[in-house]
Amino acid sequence: MTGNKKDIKEAAAFIRAGKLVAFPTETVYGLGANALDPLAVAKIYELKERPSFDPLIVHVDSIARAETLTTFRNKMMYTLAEAFWPGPLTLVVPKSDVVPDIVSSGLPTVGIRMPDHPIALELIREADRPLAAPSANKFGRISPTRAWHVDRYLPGVDKVLDGGITRVGIESTIVALQEDGFRLLRPGAITRNDLLRLVPEAPELPGSSITEAPGMMDSHYSPVIPFMLSTPELIQSIDPERTGYIGLSGPAPAPFKEVRLLAEDGDLSKYAAGLFGAMHDLQHAGLELIIAEPVPKEGIGVAIMDRLLKASFGHSSPFGK
Ligand code: TXA
Ligand code: MG
Numbered sequence: 001m002t003g004n005k006k007d008i009k010e011a012a013a014f015i016r017a018g019k020l021v022a023f024p025t026e027t028v029y030g031l032g033a034n035a036l037d038p039l040a041v042a043k044i045y046e047l048k049e050r051p052s053f054d055p056l057i058v059h060v061d062s063i064a065r066a067e068t069l070t071t072f073r074n075k076m077m078y079t080l081a082e083a084f085w086p087g088p089l090t091l092v093v094p095k096s097d098v099v100p101d102i103v104s105s106g107l108p109t110v111g112i113r114m115p116d117h118p119i120a121l122e123l124i125r126e127a128d129r130p131l132a133a134p135s136a137n138k139f140g141r142i143s144p145t146r147a148w149h150v151d152r153y154l155p156g157v158d159k160v161l162d163g164g165i166t167r168v169g170i171e172s173t174i175v176a177l178q179e180d181g182f183r184l185l186r187p188g189a190i191t192r193n194d195l196l197r198l199v200p201e202a203p204e205l206p207g208s209s210i211t212e213a214p215g216m217m218d219s220h221y222s223p224v225i226p227f228m229l230s231t232p233e234l235i236q237s238i239d240p241e242r243t244g245y246i247g248l249s250g251p252a253p254a255p256f257k258e259v260r261l262l263a264e265d266g267d268l269s270k271y272a273a274g275l276f277g278a279m280h281d282l283q284h285a286g287l288e289l290i291i292a293e294p295v296p297k298e299g300i301g302v303a304i305m306d307r308l309l310k311a312s313f314g315h316s317s318p319f320g321k
Contacts, residue, residue, distance in 0.1 A: 003119040003163045011159050012126035015040075020047065022136040022150045023123050024163030025115035027088050027171050027188070028143040028276070029150050030059065030133030031157065032123070035069075038100040041132050045102075047156050050139040055105040056132040057090050057172070058112050061124040066112050069130060071096050076202045077177055083198050086116035088168050088189045092176040103132050113172055119163045135171060136160075142221050142283075142311070145169050145276045153280075169273035170303055181205040187303040189272065220310040221276070223283035223290055228312050230291040238289060238319045244282035246275065247293035258285050268300050275307065288318045 003024065011021045018040040021032050031048065033040035035058045045052055060066045063081050070077075072093040080091060095103075095110035104110050115121065124131055135143040136150045136157065144150045147162035173188030175195060181203040184192055196204070228234060230245065235254050244258035248271055252259045260282065262274035275292070282290045292308055295301040 003161045005122075007159075007161060008119060008122050008126055011123055011161055012128075014159050015123070015127040015129055015131065018043075019158040020044065020156075021123065022144075022147070022154070022157045022160040023117075023120050023131075023133070024147070024161065024166055025059070025117045025120045025133075026086075026166060027115070027168045028145055028166055029136040029147065029160075030115075030120070030131070031136035031150075031154065032059070032131040032133040034127070035059075035103055035130040035132035036098060036100065037129075038102045041100060041102050044132065044134060047154065048134060048137070048139050050134065052102070053105050054134075054139075055107055055111065056103050056134050057174075058099070058103060058110055059120065059124060059131040059133050060112060060114050061121045062114070065124075065130055066114070069096055069099050069110055069112055070094060072177065074177060074179055076182065076199050079199055080175070080177075080195070081114070084190055084194075085114035086121065087114070088116070088172040089113060090172045090174040090186075092174060092185065109176070111174060117163060117166075119161055123161065140220055140222060142223060142276050142279050143171060145273075145280075149277075149280055165273075165277065167273065168269075169276060170300075170307055173303070178205065187306050189269065189300050189303065191299055191302065193299075218310065219313040221279075221307050222311050222313075222315075223279050225283055225287060225290060226315045226318055227279070227290045227292070228315055228317065229294045229308055231294075234291060234317065238291075238317060242288040242319075244285060244287045244290045245292075246278045246282070246290065248295070257287060258282055268295055268304060271295065272300055272304050275304065279311070 090113040173190040174186035240254040245256040248263040260278040263270035
C-alpha cells in the first residue's frame with residue numbers, strides 16, 4: 001500500500017471501522033487505531049503482545065483536536081505545542097473523559113503528539129479521529145523505520161501505508177506537564193535544552209527520569225541476536241568474521257563481516273536516523289553478534305545512548321569473556 005490519496009482514504013475507512021492501520025511518522029512507523037474506540041485499541045495490545053500497563057500515545061492533526069483529549073489548559077502546553085508540533089514531541093497531560101482507560105492504561109493522563117508527516121496527518125484528518133499508535137513492532141523489539149519492517153515483523157496489520165524511510169528514526173521525546181513544571185520521561189530528537197529554551201520559567205521538576213514512564217523497561221529495542229556497545233576491549237575478544245558493526249564513520253576498527261557506517265560526517269542525527277534500520281538489517285545477516293559505536297551523551301546523543309543501552313541490556317558476548 002502506498003501513501004497516495006486513495007490509499008489514505010481507504011485506510012481512514014479502516015480506522016473508522018475499528019481496524020488497525022500502520023502508518024509512517026517522522027520518527028518511526030506507528031500501529032494506529034481509533035483512540036476513542038476501546039475495542040479497536042485492544043487489538044493494538046493484542047497484536048503487539050504489549051502489556052496492558054504500557055499506555056499509548058494519541059496522535060492528532062491539530063491543537064484543537066488535542067484539546068478534546070485533555071482538560072489541561074496551561075500556557076506551557078500551548079508554548080511547546082506551537083513551537084514543536086508537528087514534530088517529535090509527546091506531551092503527557094491530564095486526560096479528558098473521551099479518552100478510554102485502555103489508551104492510558106488506567107492513568108489519569110494521556111500522551112499526545114502531532115506527527116510531522118503528511119501521510120499521518122492526512123490519515124487523522126480523513127478518519128476524523130485521533131489515532132492511538134505505539135511503534136509498529138512486537139513489544140520489546142526494534143522500532144520500524146520502513147514499511148517492510150512492519151510487514152515482516154508484525155504480520156496481521158489490516159493495512160500498512162508506505163511512506164518510505166522515516167526521517168528522524170528514533171521515537172519522540174516524551175514530556176510530562178504539570179501546572180508547576182515539566183518532567184522529561186523519554187529522550188528524543190527534541191532535547192532537554194530545546195525545552196528549557198522555550199519554557200525557561202517552567203522549572204524541570206525533580207524526579208525527571210526516563211524510567212518513570214510506564215513501559216520504559218531496562219530492556220527494549222532488542223535485536224534477535226546479541227547486541228553490545230563497541231569498546232576496544234570487546235573488539236579484542238570477539239571474532240570479527242562473525243560480527244556486524246554499526247558506527248558513524250570509517251574505517252571500522254576491525255575486519256567485520258558486515259559494516260554499516262551511518263554518518264561519515266559525524267552528524268549524530270544521521271546516526272539516529274539509520275540506527276534501527278541497520279539493526280534490522282544485521283539481525284538476519286547470519287551474524288552472531290552486533291556491536292554499535294557509543295556516542296557522547298550530548299544533544300540527540302542522549303536519546304541514541306538511551307536506545308543503545310536498552311537494546312544491549314542483559315546481552316553478553318557469544319565469544320566468551
Ligand atoms: O515517536 C513516537 O513516539 C512513536 C510514533 C509512532 O509516534 N510512538 C511510540 O510509541 O514510540 P510507544 O508506544 O512505542 O511508546 C509510548 C510510550 C510508553 O511506553 C510510555 O512510556 C509513554 O509513551 N506514555 C504514553 N502515555 C503515557 C502517559 N499517560 N504517562 C506516561 N507515559 C506515557
Ligand atoms: Mg515502542
